[in-house]
Amino acid sequence: MMDSKSTTILLGAAGIAGAYLYYRHVCQTPPPPPPPRRKRIAVLGGSFNPPTDGHLLMAANIIHTRSADEVWLVPCGPRPDKPSMTTCARDRLLLTNLAVETTFPPSFPIKVDDEEIEREKALTTPKLLSIYDAKYPQYEFYFVVGTDLLA
Numbered sequence: 001m002m003d004s005k006s007t008t009i010l011l012g013a014a015g016i017a018g019a020y021l022y023y024r025h026v027c028q029t030p031p032p033p034p035p036p037r038r039k040r041i042a043v044l045g046g047s048f049n050p051p052t053d054g055h056l057l058m059a060a061n062i063i064h065t066r067s068a069d070e071v072w073l074v075p076c077g078p079r080p081d082k083p084s085m086t087t088c089a090r091d092r093l094l095l096t097n098l099a100v101e102t103t104f105p106p107s108f109p110i111k112v113d114d115e116e117i118e119r120e121k122a123l124t125t126p127k128l129l130s131i132y133d134a135k136y137p138q139y140e141f142y143f144v145v146g147t148d149l150l151a
Contacts, residue, residue, distance in 0.1 A: 007074075015095065036115060041136075044144040045128065048075040049085050049093045051099040058146065059110045070109040077116035077123065089117045103125035 042062045048055065051073070061069040075092045079085055087095075097112045103109055115131065116123050123131070125143055132141050 037047065038047065038138060039070065040068040041132075041139045041140060042071045042142050042144050043074055043129065043132065044071055044146075045074040045076060045125065047079065047082070047085055048073065048096045048148070049087050050092070051075075051096045055096075056099060056103050056110075060104070060108075063109055070111065071144075072111055072113045074115055074128065075117065077119040077121055079122050081097040093117050100141050110123075 006033070040131050042059075044055065044059055044062075046055065057075065061075060062068050062071050073096050075089060075096050093112065093114055100110055100112055115128065129141050129143060
């Protein structure tokens, strides 16, 4: 039979061994990798009638400040509430594509999306974002608003 002093030492040794195994498992095993971050897409919608340097500069600034991983320029569909907009949606899409392709290299993460072009009328922002969420669940969408809409 062991006396109380030797029992304490044995328990102490077991505690140290347990602590060492815990340390070895927790501290030397790398933590699991964090879940992958979804690609952040900034959606810049508008009439793009015509696309301007301001649109392109805003899109480039979003990328350069790393506010998003990619910018999608989305020309709106037909706007019955804007009778002064006489350029058809297809032509505005082509002009926006031309502006992006002649300003940025192909690898630059700015693209033009035609989601609204074939529709009868322009989508509301919440509707457009819900369509994108359903079509592209792997992305995280942010809507960009120009200062002209804040006035």
